Amino acid sequence: xxxxxxxxxxxxxxxxxxxxxxxxxxxxxxxxxxxxxxxxxxxxxxxxxxxxxxxxxxxxxxxxxxxxxxxxxxxxxxxxxxxx
Amino acid sequence: xxxxxxxxxxxxxxxxxxxxxxxxxxxxxxxxxxxxxxxxxxxxxxxxxxxxxxxxxxxxxxxxxxxxxxxxxxxxxxxxxxxxxxxxxxxxxxxxxxxxxxxxxxxxxxxxxxxxxxxxxxxxxxxxxxxxxxxxxxxxxxxxxxxxxxxxxxxxxxxxxxxxxxxxxxxxxxxxxxxxxxxxxxxxxxxxxxxxxxxxxxxxxxxxx
Numbered sequence: 001x002x003x004x005x006x007x008x009x010x011x012x013x014x015x016x017x018x019x020x021x022x023x024x025x026x027x028x029x030x031x032x033x034x035x036x037x038x039x040x041x042x043x044x045x046x047x048x049x050x051x052x053x054x055x056x057x058x059x060x061x062x063x064x065x066x067x068x069x070x071x072x073x074x075x076x077x078x079x080x081x082x083x084x
Numbered sequence: 085x086x087x088x089x090x091x092x093x094x095x096x097x098x099x100x101x102x103x104x105x106x107x108x109x110x111x112x113x114x115x116x117x118x119x120x121x122x123x124x125x126x127x128x129x130x131x132x133x134x135x136x137x138x139x140x141x142x143x144x145x146x147x148x149x150x151x152x153x154x155x156x157x158x159x160x161x162x163x164x165x166x167x168x169x170x171x172x173x174x175x176x177x178x179x180x181x182x183x184x185x186x187x188x189x190x191x192x193x194x195x196x197x198x199x200x201x202x203x204x205x206x207x208x209x210x211x212x213x214x215x216x217x218x219x220x221x222x223x224x225x226x227x228x229x230x231x232x233x234x235x236x237x238x239x240x241x242x243x244x245x246x247x248x249x250x251x252x253x254x255x256x257x258x259x260x261x262x263x264x265x266x267x268x269x270x271x272x273x274x275x276x277x278x279x280x281x282x283x284x285x286x287x288x289x290x291x292x293x
Contacts, residue, residue, distance in 0.1 A: 007202075007269075007273075008269075010269060010272075010273075011265055011269040011272065013087070014088050014272075015088060015250070016086075016087025016088070027085075030085065035205045037085075038205050038206070038207050039202045039205060039273075039276070041085065041207070041208075042207070042208050042276050042279075042280065042283075043272050043273065043276045044085065044088060045208060045212060045283075046272060046276040046279055047088055047272060048088070049213055049225065049279070050225060050240075050244060050245055050275070051244055051245055052213075053221070053222065053225050055127070055225055055226060055229075055245075056126065056127045056130040056131065056139070057123070057127075058122060058123045058126040058127075058143075062140070063122060063123070063126075066122065066126075066140060066143050066144060067115070067118055067119070067122060069144055070118055070143075070144055070147045070148060070151075071111060071114075071115050071118070073144075073148055074111045074114055074115075074148070074151050075111055077151065077152060
């Protein structure tokens with residue numbers, strides 16, 4: 001397996017959706033190709049860092065305000081139908 | 085090396101019942117759906133629009149649009165996937181309004197110079213996130229992901245931050261599965277490349293710049 005072929009399968013490998021044979025070929029490549037090992041490992045860390053980063057958390061006070069606004073508009077939305 | 089562990093999502097078994105109740109005019113059932121997904125919609129909206137006010141508008145508009153169109157939701161997909169599709173469209177509209185000079189489309193097949201060939205192959209520190217203070221780390225991550233084209237950013241956020249499956253992401257974005265996979269690979273590699281300059285293993289005694 002060439003490095004370019006490894007790279008094409010990287011996303012499937014990290015997502016754990018490869019068949020056993022392809023997975024074994026990739027892991028064989030990883031065992032001797034240090035560059036691909038580093039790219040694979042640091043890509044995995046990239047995903048984990050973003051997943052755990054809690055960027056853009058919705059603050060509680062804003063959350064409450066948004067929900068009140070949404071729900072009050074939902075009530076208004078229903079009113080015309082209730083008159084029928 | 086093991087595969088990425090997906091985020092565990094909440095059970096959705098009662099979700100159809102909530103949607104049915106909301107369809108029948110039970111606003112408190114819809115409120116429960118808002119509680120379940122408002123944080124996710126806000127994160128997605130802010131990642132796409134890169135603007136706090138726009139993200140707040142998207143949360144309101146997406147839920148109200150969902151409420152007004154509940155009859156259209158047939159239950160073939162998860163409610164959340166359907167909601168995300170509405171929210172992504174609202175967010176892209178906001179982005180286009182702010183940047184009329186550039187057509188923003190999820191279909192754009194962006195060619196970028198760096199693209200997917202790794203150039204930075206240095207290993208990272210064992211705990212790269214500990215190299216920086218929490219606020220510095222957030223700044224780095226925000227700046228880095230904002231540099232991605234919107235179509236890459238959106239796929240990465242849905243798959244890797246929000247934990248949607250490839251199929252759900254394709255459905256939410258109206259893209260084919262190969263298109264999602266191709267964008268995801270390039271997004272992951274470009275982020276990795278850009279983060280490498282911050283997270284490379286340093287010799288002991290090195291002063292952080």
